[in-house]
Amino acid sequence: MGAIALYARKTARFDALVESATRVLREAARDHAGTIVQGTSLGVEDMVITDLIARAQLPIALGTLETGMLHEQTVALIPRIKDRYGIDVEVYKPQTDAVIHFVKTHGDRAMYESIDLRKACCGIRKIEPLGRMMEGRTAWITGLRREQSDNRAEVPFTELDAQGRTKVAPLADWSWADVWHYVQLHDVPYNPLHDEFMPSIGCAPCTRAIAVGEPFRAGRWWWEDAGAKECGLHTSQGEDDDPVVSRLPEPAVSMIGDRR
Ligand code: SF4
Numbered sequence: 558m559g560a561i562a563l564y565a566r567k568t569a570r571f572d573a574l575v576e577s578a579t580r581v582l583r584e585a586a587r588d589h590a591g592t593i594v595q596g597t598s599l600g601v602e603d604m605v606i607t608d609l610i611a612r613a614q615l616p617i618a619l620g621t622l623e624t625g626m627l628h629e630q631t632v633a634l635i636p637r638i639k640d641r642y643g644i645d646v647e648v649y650k651p652q653t654d655a656v657i658h659f660v661k662t663h664g665d666r667a668m669y670e671s672i673d674l675r676k677a678c679c680g681i682r683k684i685e686p687l688g689r690m691m692e693g694r695t696a697w698i699t700g701l702r703r704e705q706s707d708n709r710a711e712v713p714f715t716e717l718d719a720q721g722r723t724k725v726a727p728l729a730d731w732s733w734a735d736v737w738h739y740v741q742l743h744d745v746p747y748n749p750l751h752d753e754f755m756p757s758i759g760c761a762p763c764t765r766a767i768a769v770g771e772p773f774r775a776g777r778w779w780w781e782d783a784g785a786k787e788c789g790l791h792t793s794q795g796e797d798d799d800p801v802v803s804r805l806p807e808p809a810v811s812m813i814g815d816r817r
Pocket residue numbers: 624626668675676678679680682683759760761762763788
């Protein structure tokens with residue numbers, strides 16, 4: 558049984574959420590005309606945002622970080638976006654020399670050895686390419702939701718990032734049920750790994766399936782403490798303060814087992 562069957566549910570506030578998210582996107586596109594990009598992880602939230610952008614025909618560029626370590630199912634979504642929406646996705650890859658040097662020095666399993674090495678890998682494969690994506694840009698759109706983790710429990714719709722650029726989270730107040738209802742309603746393309754109990758999908762070596770009741774991001778860097786579970790793309794002051802716990806909810810129609 559797939560994620561739509563398990564989680565899609567129309568909540569009482571769904572229509573208002575769609576209207577609000579579209580308004581947030583419209584205002585961001587207006588305020589940052591020509592200098593705004595959706596930094597899509599190709600996760601389901603970002604696919605919903607791309608659909609909202611396309612539906613409203615907003616002048617917002619799309620960019621993604623192809624780390625060289627993504628699942629093939631994730632990479633396959635890039636041409637699907639072009640096919641479905643007619644929008645080119647800017648693909649940012651890490652510097653080849655930096656990757657070769659890192660792997661030669663630390664091996665290809667360095668991320669499991671220490672948080673510092675894991676963050677160094679994220680630095681080369683994600684943070685540096687993100688810097689190139691953001692060159693000349695004043696705003697970026699992300700799929701962050703408050704429900705995703707304790708660290709994200711107070712994500713605002715717009716904030717300034719550490720570089721002073723506007724960071725927009727149009728789905729900040731959406732629930733997991735809202736996201737999947739939207740996917741079902743509009744037949745949004747999504748990563749089939751979401752059907753394999755991976756609500757949060759990153760690089761292949763750093764993502765595993767989770768079980769009901771585990772935190773949404775428990776499958777990311779699962780060998781580390783919860784407080785370290787960010788790659789540096791979305792860390793900012795105060796994110797670690799909120800005690801709210803957000804977990805993969807019970808599916809509406811049947812239990813799913815522990816697929817780890
Ligand atoms: Fe490297 Fe894992 Fe970070 Fe991907 S998520 S860049 S593989 S440490």
